[in-house]
Amino acid sequence: MKKLQLLLALVLPVLGASAQSKMDQDREAIKSLAGFYKVTFNYAETFSPDDDYKFHERHRSSAKEWAVILEDSPKKIVIQHLLVMRGDSMIIKHWREDWTYEDPQILVYDKNDTWKKVTLSANDIKGKWTQKVYQVDDSPRYQAIGTWVHVDGRHQWQSNADSPLPRREYTERSDYNVLNRGNMLYLTPKGWMFEQDNKKILRTESGDKLLAMEKGMEEFIKTDPKSFGYAQTWWKQQQNFWKDARETWDAIFAANNVIKLTSKVDNKLLYEQFFALGDQSVKENWSSAKNKEGIRKIILAYLAKG
16 A cells, blocks of 8 residues: 555656646647748638539738737637738738637537537547637637647647638638638747648538638748837737727627627628727727727627527
8 A cells, every 4th residue: 555655656746747748838839829920821722522613713812910919827828910011001900819728618600600609528628729719800700629739849739610711702702601621730940830621611401512622821930020010009009999899709609609690780891890999999098898888789780689
């Protein structure tokens, strides 16, 4: 008995240190996604089961992007991306990613701007991180679960999730309504890579039909922070409004098992309403309470009933 106690006394601290080391590696990898970057976007359709399908043109573009950490707690890291255009004279609040550890609830995309809340088992989430990706107006986009792997000097995370059409095709195509995303993130000596193996799917009541497959490569290369001066000033002015937006959305998510959004209200997209309200809030120095009142009113106008 004494030998067993001695063995446990020696082994348990080592196991605890090992688990903590893995957690620390995960957190450091996630935080490495933040920074100042030049980003290149490359997408190409690669395969279709339909011999008559006409492949769409490849998409290539580039931009500068600042990814700033908004929250850093042991089991949650929030990173906001800001798109920097026209040198450093035009800023667009871009996508946001919330990383949560062993999170039991996610929003799963169905189709036609509808997400459904799903509760996962302890086995499903053990040791895993959820990446919750949000649109420019902080409405949901997709949420995916995966395990960070650190081996042979490689740090990567892989997942699969359904999402709406990407913005590069959202207003141009109606031949499919779900993008099934095969996502892989991995760190590189110059920054990080977001590699995708996507399936473009037409989802109907009778099931899913594969339209085409697509390869995506988004490369984030670290660049000089000096060219992001206005972006940092802009975000300092806007950040309180968007904090209120996140908190208002969180309350909406908590109160609804299904989120279904209407595409336009008064012929305006949701993000147009949010951007205008954010600018007005900064200009008139609104309080948090007034921000949340205006934000909630906008969200409810776009939240479809039933």
